[in-house]
Amino acid sequence: MCALPSVGKALCITLLCVCTKDGGTNTDDICGNTRTPTLTWAAAAAAPAQYASLDAICKKHTNAKVTSEFIIQKLSQLFGMMKTLTHGSGDMIHLGAHSGSQHCDKQANSACADFTKAYPLTSGGTAASIAWEQHLLDAVEKLKKADHAAQEKRRTEATIKALRGQVELVFNRAAMTEVDATKSPNPIASPPICTSHKTNPTCTEDSSCKWEGKTETDGTCKPKEEGQANAAGTGEGAAERTYPNCSQCTDLEQCATAAGKPKEGKKYVCGWIEGKCQDFSFLLNKKLALIAAVFMSLVEL
Numbered sequence: 204m205c206a207l208p209s210v211g212k213a214l215c216i217t218l219l220c221v222c223t224k225d226g227g228t229n230t231d232d233i234c235g236n237t238r239t240p241t242l243t244w245a246a247a248a249a250a251p252a253q254y255a256s257l258d259a260i261c262k263k264h265t266n267a268k269v270t271s272e273f274i275i276q277k278l279s280q281l282f283g284m285m286k287t288l289t290h291g292s293g294d295m296i297h298l299g300a301h302s303g304s305q306h307c308d309k310q311a312n313s314a315c316a317d318f319t320k321a322y323p324l325t326s327g328g329t330a331a332s333i334a335w336e337q338h339l340l341d342a343v344e345k346l347k348k349a350d351h352a353a354q355e356k357r358r359t360e361a362t363i364k365a366l367r368g369q370v371e372l373v374f375n376r377a378a379m380t381e382v383d384a385t386k387s388p389n390p391i392a393s394p395p396i397c398t399s400h401k402t403n404p405t406c407t408e409d410s411s412c413k414w415e416g417k418t419e420t421d422g423t424c425k426p427k428e429e430g431q432a433n434a435a436g437t438g439e440g441a442a443e444r445t446y447p448n449c450s451q452c453t454d455l456e457q458c459a460t461a462a463g464k465p466k467e468g469k470k471y472v473c474g475w476i477e478g479k480c481q482d483f484s485f486l487l488n489k490k491l492a493l494i495a496a497v498f499m500s501l502v503e504l
Contacts (some may be wrong), residue, residue, distance in 0.1 A: 204216070204220070204250075205220035205306075205307040205315065205316050205317055206306065206307065206316075206317035206319070206320070207317065207318060207319070207320040207321060207331045207333070208320075208331060208332075208334075210316045210317065210318065211318070211321070211331070211332065211333035211334050211335060211336070212334050212335070213334070213335055214335045215250075215254050215257075215258075216250065216316075217298065217316045217335070218254070218257055218261075219240075219242055219250055219253060219254055219257070220299065220307060220314065220315060220316040221233070221298055221299030221300070221314055221315055221316055222234040222239060222240075222257060222299075222314060223239060223240050223241065223242040223253060223314060224239055224240075224241055224242070224314065225241065225242060228310065228311050229310060229311055229312065229313060229314065231311075231312055231314075233299075233300055233314040234257075234314075240253045240254075240256045240257065241253070269346075270346060270350075271342075271343040271344075271346040271347045271350065274339050274342060274343050274346070275343060278336065278339060278340075281298070284298060285297065285298050285318060286298075286301070288301055288303070290303070293319075293324070294319070294324050295317060295319045296317075296318050296319045296321070296322050296324075297315040297316060297317050297318065297319070298315060298316045298318060299313075299314050299315030299316055300312070300313055300314050300315060301313045301315045318333065321333055397409065397411065397412035397413075397424045397425055397426045398423070398424060398425070399424075400412060400414075400424035401420070401424070402419055402420050403416065403418075403419045403420070403422065404419070405424075406424035409460075410427075410460075411426060411427055411460065412424050412425065412426060412427060413425055413426075413427050449461060449472065449473035449474075449480045449481055449482045450479065450480060450481070451480075452473060452480035453480075455475050457480070458473045458474070458475045458480035459471060459473075459475070461473045461480070
């Protein structure tokens with residue numbers, strides 16, 4: 204019972220072999236007089252009941268977090284406790300106490316588990332497997348995969364968080380740019396003030412202004428009445444200017460006075476943005492396209 208393959212089936216069997224007595228040949232309390240159970244070696248069916256007393260002792264130990272590193276560490280410690288015994292009938296590799304015989308069953312002053320078959324000592328020998336060792340190594344691989352998956356999950360969450368911040372930043376910038384375009388005097392030109400014109404030719408050149416004076420230079424340039432100003436856009440070509448091509452405006456004044464119906468929430472049809480006259484809807488579409496591109500990169504993850 205205390206040699207491979209039996210001893211390799213489960214760790215509980217290994218523990219019974221290194222910490223029990225048979226009450227006949229071996230009567231020593233190897234693991235203490237209150238902990239060493241008596242095991243009938245010939246009756247393997249009795250092993251579970253005999254192990255119960257040892258299990259109660261094992262459960263008194265503080266539970267440690269089971270990780271792949273922890274399992275490897277404990278396996279190394281356990282196999283590091285194995286010893287080699289030289290005997291006339293052949294060498295033996297065992298775990299536990301031994302008095303000098305070539306096997307572990309029913310030996311006085313002995314309680315051990317024989318793992319010799321797992322380490323062939325001759326050139327023609329074949330290594331037998333230790334089932335519980337393989338089970339633990341399989342658990343190590345599963346834990347490593349779980350740890351790797353958890354790390355990937357954390358990295359993915361961090362990436363999503365960063366991308367979400369970028370999307371919000373782009374969206375906020377788009378909104379701020381649109382607001383600034385209606386407020387800032389630099390990117391968008393304000394309509395020209397009629398009083399800035401000092402002569403009749405320059406005043407009347409502006410369709411929204413009228414000249415009131417005695418001569419070409421002696422007088423005042425004033426804004427036209429709202430009805431008069433709008434009338435300037437009702438003649439020939441007005442239909443075409445209902446939806447103007449802002450890009451055709453070449454300076455701030457033309458851009459600010461472009462005819463047409465402003466977008467909802469806007470004072471002007473066009474705006475002077477990034478050094479050229481642009482339609483507000485073009486700017487918004489450009490920003491939305493950038494936001495969509497960022498979202499697509501997020502989806503591809």
